[in-house]
Amino acid sequence: MTLSRRSLLTASLALPACATMPKTTSAFVRPPLAPIRLDPQRITHITVCLRPFRAAGPRIEVETIGTKRVVHNYGHGGSGWSLSWGSAAIAARLAFEAGAMADGRRDIAVIGCGAIGITTALTLQRAGARVTIYAADRLPQTRSARATGTWSPDSRIADAAAVTPQFPVAWEAMARHSFAMHQSFVGTAGDPVVWSDRYTLINAGAPRPPRPPGAIDFADYGDRLHDIVPRFRTLSRAEHPFAQDNVRHGTSMQFNIAALGQRLMQDFLVEGGRIETMTFNAPADFARLAQPVIVNCTGYGARALMGDTSIVPVRGQIAWLAAQPEVHYGVYYRSVTVLPRSDGIVVQYVGDSDMWGYGVADETPDRGEAERAVATIAPLFAAAGA
Numbered sequence: 001m002t003l004s005r006r007s008l009l010t011a012s013l014a015l016p017a018c019a020t021m022p023k024t025t026s027a028f029v030r031p032p033l034a035p036i037r038l039d040p041q042r043i044t045h046i047t048v049c050l051r052p053f054r055a056a057g058p059r060i061e062v063e064t065i066g067t068k069r070v071v072h073n074y075g076h077g078g079s080g081w082s083l084s085w086g087s088a089a090i091a092a093r094l095a096f097e098a099g100a101m102a103d104g105r106r107d108i109a110v111i112g113c114g115a116i117g118i119t120t121a122l123t124l125q126r127a128g129a130r131v132t133i134y135a136a137d138r139l140p141q142t143r144s145a146r147a148t149g150t151w152s153p154d155s156r157i158a159d160a161a162a163v164t165p166q167f168p169v170a171w172e173a174m175a176r177h178s179f180a181m182h183q184s185f186v187g188t189a190g191d192p193v194v195w196s197d198r199y200t201l202i203n204a205g206a207p208r209p210p211r212p213p214g215a216i217d218f219a220d221y222g223d224r225l226h227d228i229v230p231r232f233r234t235l236s237r238a239e240h241p242f243a244q245d246n247v248r249h250g251t252s253m254q255f256n257i258a259a260l261g262q263r264l265m266q267d268f269l270v271e272g273g274r275i276e277t278m279t280f281n282a283p284a285d286f287a288r289l290a291q292p293v294i295v296n297c298t299g300y301g302a303r304a305l306m307g308d309t310s311i312v313p314v315r316g317q318i319a320w321l322a323a324q325p326e327v328h329y330g331v332y333y334r335s336v337t338v339l340p341r342s343d344g345i346v347v348q349y350v351g352d353s354d355m356w357g358y359g360v361a362d363e364t365p366d367r368g369e370a371e372r373a374v375a376t377i378a379p380l381f382a383a384a385g386a
């Protein structure tokens with residue numbers, strides 16, 4: 001499928017309300033779409049990340065280890081950025097209940113400085129705690145910095161068959177709180193969070209791939225947020241510039257992670273937080289910390305640190321193209337997603353199902369996969385000479 005030069009040029013102009021406009025019942029007519037320049041030569045780098053999937057959902061609970069009260073907050077699958085603030089709120093409440101405030105001591109340690117650690121630290125700090133983060137790596141070096149950057153609160157968050165009956169309700173509360181917090185960053189300096197148009201091009205002729213044997217029944221809770229998350233709808237042929245007949249469109253929340261991570265780190269430090277580089281090899285190492293209460297936000301690292309084999313890696317790779325500030329929409333086509341962020345264009349093969357990458361802990365970049373992903377989407381724009 002190619003997108004003709006004419007249709008792209010037409011699409012890249014803001015059409016005046018005149019007789020040449022196609023007849024449609026909707027006011028939404030061929031929005032300006034700048035072509036995305038998809039060429040393997042434009043790949044600037046390739047990153048790989050592991051989603052820390054737990055069948056039962058994230059571990060957010062208190063455990064006593066030696067003299068420490070440890071609040072675990074890890075295992076957020078493909079939803080860590082999306083759920084971060086909501087999960088942080090639960091962990092912070094547990095940390096305060098665990099006794100930090102009861103005797104007037106306000107010092108709390110947070111281990112980990114990815115999406116979960118930094119939002120947990122900020123939440124604790126804003127509730128009155130004196131917080132120090134201890135981490136082997138901090139943003140932008142953590143796995144969180146290698147995420148796609150989209151609102152995906154139920155992406156590989158749990159196995160629907162393995163969660164408690166209470167989990168969907170708890171998930172919904174986390175997602176709603178997070179959504180409101182993320183929304184408060186929209187329109188702020190550096191655009192850490194924005195809303196972007198998305199086009200899903202459905203390959204009508206392709207047979208639906210069979211469900212892999214033994215596949216997880218990944219939880220799907222999207223309907224619970226129908227009142228706050230904009231819906232997708234199928235466009236008429238006149239409403240989009242693509243050659244496909246089956247095109248769905250919606251507006252989604254997007255995290256420009258470089259800017260968001262920098263903003264969160266800066267807020268934490270400006271508001272009085274401290275960060276120390278430190279690696280923990282076993283839970284016994286927690287005794288090295290002075291704080292009586294510790295929040296453990298070590299993500300996939302918790303598998304080794306806590307010996308928690310309930311965490312399963314789900315590998316995901318991104319090919320990065322140089323940013324195109326004129327592009328403000330994402331595309332999904334033939335199992336490849338493209339998302340134009342301010343720090344680069346994300347091109348990602350996502351497989352036929354969410355089982356893609358399941359159980360794979362290899363974080364070595366695969367250049368062939370990256371080039372195939374770019375090549376899959378490129379024909380949509382090739383005719384425009386992009």
Ligand SMILES: Cc1cc2nc3c(=O)[nH]c(=O)nc-3n(C[C@H](O)[C@H](O)[C@H](O)COP(=O)(O)OP(=O)(O)OC[C@H]3O[C@@H](n4cnc5c(N)ncnc54)[C@H](O)[C@@H]3O)c2cc1C
Nearest residue numbers: 080082112113114116136137144148149150280299301316
């Ligand atoms: C390809 C891909 C795309 C994704 N896209 C999205 C998306 O679009 N939206 C979304 O919401 N989510 C997305 N995710 C999921 C998201 O990236 C994760 O859920 C999230 O990064 C988890 O954050 P975290 O803070 O728990 O872990 P991490 O970012 O891994 O942070 C863990 C922290 O703990 C520290 N640490 C670990 N072990 C130790 C130790 N032993 N001692 C000291 N410090 C330690 C690390 O140094 C680090 O600071 C994606 C994931 C992948 C793989």
